[in-house]
Amino acid sequence: MPDFDIDFCQDRRDEVIRYVQDKYGIDRVAKIITKDGPLLLLARSPEGYRNLCLLLTESHLQNRKDPVSDLDSLRRHQEDLICLTGGRESRLWQLVSKGTFTAAGTWLETLRQIFGSRLYVELCHGLQPDDGAVLHRLYRLAKAAALPVVATNDVRFATPDDYRRYDLLNCIRLGITVSDPHPQRPRNAEAYLKTEAQLCRLIPYPEAFHNTALIARQCSIDLVAEYITPPTANLPEGETALHCLRRLCSESLPPRYPPPQRPVAVAQMEKELEVIGSLELEEFFLVVHEVVSEAERRGIRCAGRGSAANSIISYLLGITAVDPIRHHLLFERFLHGGRKGTPDIDVDFDADRRDEIIDWMENRFGIEQTAMTGTVVTYRLRLALRDVAKALGYPIPLINEMTEKVPSGDAPDVREYRRQVSRVLGETDLLDLLLTMVKTLGECPRHMGLHAG
Structure with a gap:
């Protein structure tokens, strides 16, 4: 991509x-x-x-x-x-x-x-x-x-002040130090x-x-469609998607709601079905239901989360385990008639068997209708210190020792750990440059990854 x-x-x-x-x-x-x-x-x-x-x-x-x-x-x-x-x-x-x-x-x-x-x-x-x-x-x-x-x-960068950071990131990408010439390094600071x-x-x-300006006007397009067409759901012969969705929900409603609570639950179900039908999302819910049902059939633990838990339809289909009526959850926070686009339904699967359900989905729906979500891995303190120190020419043993002295997560300001770093690298002008450049990396993207889910 x-x-x-x-x-x-x-x-x-x-x-x-x-x-x-x-x-x-x-x-x-x-x-x-x-x-x-x-x-x-x-x-x-x-x-x-x-x-x-x-x-x-x-x-x-x-x-x-x-x-x-x-x-x-x-x-x-x-x-x-x-x-x-x-x-x-x-x-x-x-x-x-x-x-x-x-x-x-x-x-x-x-x-x-x-x-x-x-x-x-x-x-x-x-x-x-x-x-x-x-x-x-x-x-x-x-x-x-x-x-x-x-x-x-x-x-290549927004302002002339970004030149040093851009050059540093090129050195990191190329696996060289800032002292090494390379044809892919910028020759001046004019690419802003x-x-x-x-x-x-x-x-x-x-x-x-x-x-x-002429080209810009031609390129004014929406990169992401408002509505994503879901894969085709498995439907019994002669049954529409909306009828199938209503039947599945109606069958699972009585065990979840005793007679005193049933009228309220039925009314909410019908309200949500009307919205889902008007937005033509019935197959979307049926596909998610099929995935969750397959995971349960295989004994793979899974649970829906997020705003989908506000929907009684999600609850009746077994996508979520939270009763939205009991907990007074607002359906409109998840979906309403004026919404544009496909809603998000997040489902977590057992990490030890997640690949199994992903393989099944690719086989069931086809490789062209399934995708893994990419993530942008950004710099954290240890990783930024390691990459910058390497680009500045520090030996690997010293870099390893230094990174053990700082926390592995985020830090508000790398200079808070100057004492720990200087004990390993010594107090030099190069140390000042190291800390300055680490701070400039901030939340800069480092590489692409795959979303765990």
Whole structure:
């Protein structure tokens, strides 16, 4: 899957779309590494986003350590994708910088055959040697090929002050120290999110900025559908999903509610069924019921939790074990007629047998309708100290001894443990740098993980 933050894109979509050159918001979604170098692909519709995901999935399945797409994959999955030719690392930039304009023109024509009018020649200026000269050559090449240009800044961090942190994280990723040169380390601190006025002084082509707004308007899409279609439930022949749901609930209601309480329970059940039916969520509840029933059949302990416990339907289906009437729980906190989207039903399974029920779900519903939820593992104190100390060149034995002196969880400020750390590493200027850089990592993402459930 692409590496980006759905919540960020949903909460701040207007800003993300407006600043297409902001690599935090868009490039993490769209950068594709091909055998000929990187291309920047932007989805302008849900179908385009689907194709982007397919490209990334195919490349990672073929080579997880070095995922690379080829031109055939691009041809298969080009629909509704906008292609930018890439920055300094791209094939086009390299060909133009070497003066091989015939080969550059041939490469542009290859991309045009794939993307048609959705191809843009990317212009960027990172204040590195020859950037200005190559930029002007790219512009002339684009004009000769009758292709539009677009201004970008190849952004890697938000402000110039973030440069040291970005360089440090690159060293950690590459497994080198800050004293080691490497071509993937930044050459200067210019890869920050510049204003349009700053970029205009570097890229003197107004149409390149006009096209950024044009592309942004095309890319205004909802990444996540409001309603997720559940897998098909197992239904008895001739019975609708809503009828099946009502029957299962009606059968399980009498054992849970004695006659004095039954009228209230029936009324609540009917109220909830009406809401569920109006939102067409009956199959969603039946699928969750089927999963929980299979776990119980296998003797795998499980329990629903969260706001789903506010629903008598969840209780009657055995998804949750809390009586919402007895505990005066409000159904509308979980689901109501005005709700948009599919509700969350969280179910915990016995950790020792969780894989068993996951395997059953993949076999029952198909691999295309099941997925594991990814998590973003962020830095904690010990891990941040270990990674930064290693990048600063401290020997591993000292790092191991140091990390044992600090707590394993979160800490409000690493400098509170300066005394413990200095006893191992000594009081030096390098220690000050270590503590400063550890603090800057804060809640920075370190790697992706799998959700335990």
